[in-house]
Structure formats: C-alpha cells, structure tokens
Amino acid sequence: MFYDTVDEESEREVTEQVFKIIIIGDSGVGKTCLAHRFATGKFPERTEATIGVDFWERKLQLNGTNIRLQIWDTAGQERFRKSMVVHYYRNVSAVIFMYDITREGSFRALSTWLQEYGHYGFDESDTGEVPKLMIGNKCDLIHERIVSSNQARKFADLHNMPMWEISTKNDEELETIESIFLTLSHKLVKSRTFMDRPPRYTTVDSSTEQSTRSRTKSGKFRTSQKKIKLKNDSGNHKKKNCCESS
Amino acid sequence: MARQEMLNSHYSYKKKVYVGKMKRQGNQNSGIMAQMMYYMSESRLRGKIRRITDALEADPVDVQTLKELTISADGLITVDLRCKVWTKLLNVNAFEFSRNQAKKKDNSELKQFHEHKYWRQVNLDVDRSHRRFPAEMRASRRRSLQEQLVRVIMRVLCQNQDLHYYQGYHDVAVTLLLVVGEDLATALLEQMSLHQLRDFMEGTMEKTTKMLAFLHPIIEEADPELDDFLIRSEVGQVFALSWLITWYGHVLKDFATIVRLYDFFLATHPLMPVYFGAALVIRRRTDVLSGECEMSFVHHLLSRVPDDLPDYVEELITTAHSLFCKYPPEKLAGAVERYLKESMAVAKHKQFLRELEDQRPDSVLRQRRKQLALYTNNELEVSPNFQSPNQTNTYTKLAVWTLTATVGTMALYVLSSAKRWI
Ligand SMILES: Nc1nc2c(ncn2[C@@H]2O[C@H](COP(=O)(O)OP(=O)(O)OP(=O)(O)O)[C@@H](O)[C@H]2O)c(=O)[nH]1
Numbered sequence: 001m002f003y004d005t006v007d008e009e010s011e012r013e014v015t016e017q018v019f020k021i022i023i024i025g026d027s028g029v030g031k032t033c034l035a036h037r038f039a040t041g042k043f044p045e046r047t048e049a050t051i052g053v054d055f056w057e058r059k060l061q062l063n064g065t066n067i068r069l070q071i072w073d074t075a076g077q078e079r080f081r082k083s084m085v086v087h088y089y090r091n092v093s094a095v096i097f098m099y100d101i102t103r104e105g106s107f108r109a110l111s112t113w114l115q116e117y118g119h120y121g122f123d124e125s126d127t128g129e130v131p132k133l134m135i136g137n138k139c140d141l142i143h144e145r146i147v148s149s150n151q152a153r154k155f156a157d158l159h160n161m162p163m164w165e166i167s168t169k170n171d172e173e174l175e176t177i178e179s180i181f182l183t184l185s186h187k188l189v190k191s192r193t194f195m196d197r198p199p200r201y202t203t204v205d206s207s208t209e210q211s212t213r214s215r216t217k218s219g220k221f222r223t224s225q226k227k228i229k230l231k232n233d234s235g236n237h238k239k240k241n242c243c244e245s246s
Numbered sequence: 247m248a249r250q251e252m253l254n255s256h257y258s259y260k261k262k263v264y265v266g267k268m269k270r271q272g273n274q275n276s277g278i279m280a281q282m283m284y285y286m287s288e289s290r291l292r293g294k295i296r297r298i299t300d301a302l303e304a305d306p307v308d309v310q311t312l313k314e315l316t317i318s319a320d321g322l323i324t325v326d327l328r329c330k331v332w333t334k335l336l337n338v339n340a341f342e343f344s345r346n347q348a349k350k351k352d353n354s355e356l357k358q359f360h361e362h363k364y365w366r367q368v369n370l371d372v373d374r375s376h377r378r379f380p381a382e383m384r385a386s387r388r389r390s391l392q393e394q395l396v397r398v399i400m401r402v403l404c405q406n407q408d409l410h411y412y413q414g415y416h417d418v419a420v421t422l423l424l425v426v427g428e429d430l431a432t433a434l435l436e437q438m439s440l441h442q443l444r445d446f447m448e449g450t451m452e453k454t455t456k457m458l459a460f461l462h463p464i465i466e467e468a469d470p471e472l473d474d475f476l477i478r479s480e481v482g483q484v485f486a487l488s489w490l491i492t493w494y495g496h497v498l499k500d501f502a503t504i505v506r507l508y509d510f511f512l513a514t515h516p517l518m519p520v521y522f523g524a525a526l527v528i529r530r531r532t533d534v535l536s537g538e539c540e541m542s543f544v545h546h547l548l549s550r551v552p553d554d555l556p557d558y559v560e561e562l563i564t565t566a567h568s569l570f571c572k573y574p575p576e577k578l579a580g581a582v583e584r585y586l587k588e589s590m591a592v593a594k595h596k597q598f599l600r601e602l603e604d605q606r607p608d609s610v611l612r613q614r615r616k617q618l619a620l621y622t623n624n625e626l627e628v629s630p631n632f633q634s635p636n637q638t639n640t641y642t643k644l645a646v647w648t649l650t651a652t653v654g655t656m657a658l659y660v661l662s663s664a665k666r667w668i
C-alpha cells in the first residue's frame with residue numbers, strides 16, 4: 001500500500017528509521033497543502049477540510065541512513081484538537097506549528113497551541129527532546145500580509161523554535177520546504193543516535209540552531225546546510241511516497 | 247421536457263458508473279438471462295415504489311412500513327421518493343416551512359450570517375467542497391449551489407444558537423442540498439441537527455468521542471480476534487470519525503451510495519453509522535490481520551474506504567442492521583454505558599419515534615395549506631420553490647418536481663440505479 005514495495009527487500013537489510021512529524025495550527029493555514037507539497041512535490045489544486053488526522057509519507061536517504069518521514073496532518077478546528085488531536089501528540093519526533101501570515105488570528109493562536117502541547121505533557125521536559133518548528137505560510141500573498149516577519153521571529157525566539165516563512169503554493173519554494181524537512185531529519189537522526197546517552201549530550205548540538213542563517217534572494221531565511229543535505233539526498237530524491245488525502 | 251433535462255443533468259454522473267458496470271457484468275450473464283433479470287428487478291422495484299407511495303398516503307402516514315422499505319435493498323430508489331420519505335422520517339411538514347422561508351435572503355439575514363462566530367469556518371469548508379459536486383457540473387452552477395449550501399448551514403446555526411458547527415457538517419448539508427434543494431434541505435438539516443447530529447454539535451467533542459467508542463465493543467462481540475488485533479495496534483477509533491459525523495459523505499466518492507446510506511441511517515438509530523463502520527472493518531478483516539500490527543499502518547488502511555464499496559453496500563447494510571439487533575447499544579458493556587445516559591441523540595430518539603407516528607400524508611397537508619392560504623391571502627406567492635418551476639436553479643426545480651409528480655420516474659430511475667440490480 002503505502003510502503004514502497006520495490007524497496008522492501010533492501011530495507012530489510014539496512015535499518016530504516018521512522019520519524020513522526022505532526023503539523024498543527026488553525027484551520028485554513030495550509031497544513032494539508034504543506035504535507036501534500038512535501039510528500040508529492042506538488043501543490044494540491046484542491047484540498048478539503050481535514051477531519052480527524054491523516055498522514056503522508058516520504059522516504060529519504062540521509063548520510064547513508066534510510067529514513068521514513070511520516071507527516072501527520074491534523075484537523076485545525078479547535079473542537080477536534082481538544083479531543084482527538086492530542087491523542088496524536090504522543091510519540092512524535094517533531095512538531096510543526098503553522099500559521100497564516102495573512103491572518104493575525106492564526107498567529108495569535110500559536111500560543112494556545114504551544115500551551116496545549118506543553119500541557120499534555122509531551123514537552124521537552126519529559127520526553128527528552130522534541131524539536132519544535134514554526135512555519136508561516138502564504139508568503140505569496142504579499143499584499144495581504146498582516147503578521148510581520150519581525151513579530152513572528154521574536155515569538156519564535158521566545159519559544160526557542162527555528163522559524164521559516166514559506167508559500168506552499170509557490171513552486172519556487174519547494175526547495176525551501178525540502179530543506180526544512182531535511183534539516184529537521186538530520187537533527188532527528190543525530191539525536192536518535194545519541195539516544196542512549198545522558199540527555200545532556202542529545203541537547204548539545206542541534207543542526208538547526210548551529211547553522212548560521214543566511215538570507216536568500218527571496219528574502220527567506222534558510223539554513224546554510226541546505227545544499228549539502230540536498231546532495232546527500234540526491235539518489236533518493238524521486239523516491240516519494242504519498243498517501244492520498246481524504 | 248425541462249423536467250427531463252434537469253433530471254438528466256442530475257444523474258449524468260451516475261450514468262457513467264452505470265455504463266461501466268453494465269459492461270463488466272454483461273460478460274458474466276449475457277443475453278437473455280440478463281434481460282430476464284432486468285425485467286424481474288424492474289417489476290420488483292416498481293412494486294416497491296408502489297408500496298412506498300401507499301405508505302406515504304396512509305393517514306396517519308405508515309412510518310413503520312416506510313422505515314422497513316427504506317432499510318431494505320435499494321432503499322428509496324428515486325430522488326422523488328427520497329424527498330418525500332426523508333421529510334416524513336424527520337417529521338418535517340414540507341408545506342409549513344415553505345411559507346416561512348421566503349421572507350429571508352435579504353440583507354438583514356446576511357448581516358446576521360457575517361456576525362455569526364462560525365461564518366468564516368463554514369465558508370472555508372464550503373469553498374473546499376468541490377469534490378462533493380458532480381465532476382461535470384458547470385463551475386457557475388456549482389458556485390451557485392455552494393452559495394446555497396452556505397445559506398442552508400447558516401440558517402440552521404442562526405436559528406439554533408446552541409448548536410456548534412463542526413467540520414464535516416457541511417458534508418451532511420451538501421448531501422441534503424443535492425437531493426432536496428435549498429429550502430427543504432434547511433428544514434431537514436435542522437431536524438437532523440436537533441436529533442441524529444445533536445451530540446456532534448455540542449461545544450466539545452466529548453459525546454462524539456464516546457459515541458465512536460462503541461466501535462470496539464461491537465467488533466469485540468462479533469469478531470474478538472480482530473478487535474484484539476486492533477486494540478494491540480493502538481489504532482484507536484479516530485479513523486472512523488469522519489464516517490460517523492458525515493455519515494460517510496466525506497469519504498465515499500459515489501453519490502448514489504451516499505444517499506443510499508442516508509436512507510438507512512435516517513430510518514434507524516443515531517448509532518447506526520457506528521454499526522455500519524464496524525461491519526465495514528469486519529469485512530476487511532483479512533486485510534487488517536495480514537498487515538502490520540502497528541498504529542499508523544492500521545490507521546492508514548482503515549481510514550481509506552475501499553473504492554469498490556458501492557458494489558457491496560447492501561451487504562454491509564444488512565450486516566450492520568443485524569449487528570445492531572444482535573448487540574444493541576444497551577447491551578454493550580463498559581464505558582459506553584455512560585454515554586447512553588448522557589446522550590441527547592439517544593435520549594431524544596424514543597420520543598422522536600413516537601412523534602413520527604402522528605404525521606398526516608402530504609395530500610392532507612397540501613389541502614390544509616390551501617385552506618390556510620384562503621385566509622392569509624397572498625402568502626402563497628412567497629414560496630418561490632413551490633411556485634415557479636422556471637427558476638434558474640436546477641436543484642430547486644427538482645424540489646418542485648418531487649412534490650408534484652410521481653409518475654414517469656420509472657424509465658429514468660431504471661437507468662440511474664441499474665448498477666445495483668442487474
Ligand atoms: N495563496 C496561498 N494559498 C494557500 C497556500 N497554502 C494553502 N493555501 C490555500 O489555503 C486553503 C487552506 O489550505 P489547507 O491546506 O486545506 O488548510 P488546512 O490547514 O489543512 O485546514 P484544515 O484542514 O481545515 O485544518 C486552501 O484553499 C489552499 O489552497 C499558500 O501558500 N498560498
């Protein structure tokens with residue numbers, strides 16, 4: 001089904017690491033679009049309201065390690081997250097907090113989302129280290145921007161999250177999106193390797209924070225490690241696995 | 247003629263399916279045999295239509311017989327009968343509400359909509375509802391229907407301030423809209439919201455969660471090995487959430503199958519969608535058991551409804567119904583008991599059933615309304631849906647038609663539901 005059957009044999013031999021990444025944020029910010037974009041490379045012409053949770057998958061190879069990223073796409077409406085989505089906070093490898101740069105409300109809601117995530121007891125303090133990322137979407141709507149980059153960056157710094165502004169719609173930004181996930185994967189692989197050691201070790205170097213940020217032409221922040229990561233991935237780049245969104 | 251046209255357009259996307267099925271099955275039972283079966287089925291359905299019509303015309307309406315016929319194979323068969331019977335199954339007086347509708351659609355209503363706390367969410371969801379409309383429908387027509395859809399939903403929400411909108415409610419509303427047209431859909435949706443959907447529309451999803459929690463006890467009773475596997479996988483029951491709260495409207499592709507299920511659920515218990523879900527999971531036991539016993543795998547497998555479900559929907563309905571009879575909600579132990587005490591949908595169900603017994607047939611209601619009109623004079627004009635069949639919108643025309651005509655549907659419906667019974 002969603003496992004790549006062609007690869008099955010080879011994967012038996014080489015170990016494969018599975019990472020579960022959950023995307024949360026208000027309804028309409030573009031969570032489904034982001035998951036779809038990353039899993040298939042395409043912007044979905046049409047999405048539907050997400051009811052409950054759904055996930056997408058993509059395989060990558062990173063420094064010789066096979067990894068499978070499971071991107072869990074969740075429902076944005078408050079009622080769902082309070083009763084259903086929290087169930088899926090468990091055992092996640094990373095959390096993406098997403099907002100829409102054209103909608104103040106979706107940005108303000110991030111504090112609630114963060115609080116809730118912390119409240120349910122899955123914050124760094126007990127699970128070791130769960131990286132949190134913040135993503136502002138719909139940057140293509142330049143004239144409709146309400147949330148300034150500065151404002152968002154301050155908030156992200158306050159909560160110790162790397163932050164990116166993207167447009168899932170804009171084809172040119174596919175690279176940015178890929179690099180975000182690759183950076184994250186890199187960090188996840190690294191921290192899993194150190195898993196058995198005392199927690200101090202695992203928190204020392206996080207690739208995302210260590211990397212110097214540089215501004216690119218498009219004005220977006222990128223991590224300097226991006227190029228290398230993409231190269232590492234090159235052999236496996238086309239091996240995409242997607243699950244249809246329901 | 248115009249009537250024929252609009253019905254064609256309504257069904258055209260179903261016909262495609264029908265052609266495909268015909269080809270496939272033509273190979274199996276070719277020639278005379280197929281023709282014989284065709285005529286046998288036709289006469290069976292003709293008989294069923296007659297019995298439904300008789301039950302509708304009895305005074306008081308014979309709701310019990312209507313229910314049995316709605317549940318049994320092929321359900322209500324035609325759009326026309328659906329309009330009439332759904333109305334009776336929900337205890338809506340089609341002749342009363344229509345008089346109240348036309349005052350609306352003005353600015354004050356729009357203003358009220360805009361101020362409503364769910365306005366944005368409703369629009370966001372309706373804007374993303376393309377898939378729920380026939381693929382070949384003109385964009386302009388679809389947009390007009392989407393506008394109607396927003397109105398249908400917002401009216402019910404504005405009328406009932408204690409009802410909370412949930413994502414998926416629009417999937418129910420669109421199903422009703424496509425079958426019965428804007429005004430009747432509003433009335434039906436309101437009744438459903440106060441009854442079958444009531445628990446989903448609370449401020450929180452607590453009751454919905456408890457309702458979903460019935461899934462495991464049902465499977466456990468019917469297929470312990472399978473349930474044990476599901477429990478070990480820790481899959482939970484969120485994969486069935488959209489099934490329950492949209493009555494499968496969100497996940498099924500085939501519209502004819504969706505409305506067939508709506509027949510079934512309208513004629514039975516508010517928990518029936520969960521029993522149907524259990525029947526579906528049980529049917530797929532081999533797929534489940536041969537896969538990995540792991541949460542994401544099982545979640546993924548189960549949350550996608552098989553494409554060929556329309557081929558065996560009648561079997562699933564039969565299974566769900568017998569599961570319900572064998573393991574009724576009251577007999578399922580554990581946490582679900584508490585739900586039964588708290589549920590408004592279930593508590594109201596008994597009273598609702600009693601109310602259904604006392605409905606007048608449409609012939610009487612129509613008569614009554616005419617008499618009323620004599621007193622209140624020009625009020626008859628105010629119901630565009632029932633007065634002017636030349637209105638631009640096909641689906642409202644459909645509503646006019648369904649309330650006035652019963653004959654001549656045969657040829658059409660033979661085409662449209664042939665896929666089921668050849
Ligand atoms: N202009 C623009 N529109 C976008 C972008 N990303 C998403 N959208 C649009 O925003 C709408 C919502 O996107 P979804 O991905 O369905 O939103 P969601 O966060 O999954 O919403 P829920 O499932 O309701 O929680 C869709 O109509 C998308 O086409 C973007 O980068 N730019």
Ligand SMILES: [Mg+2]
Pocket residue numbers: 031032033047048049050073074075076
């Ligand atoms: Mg979504």
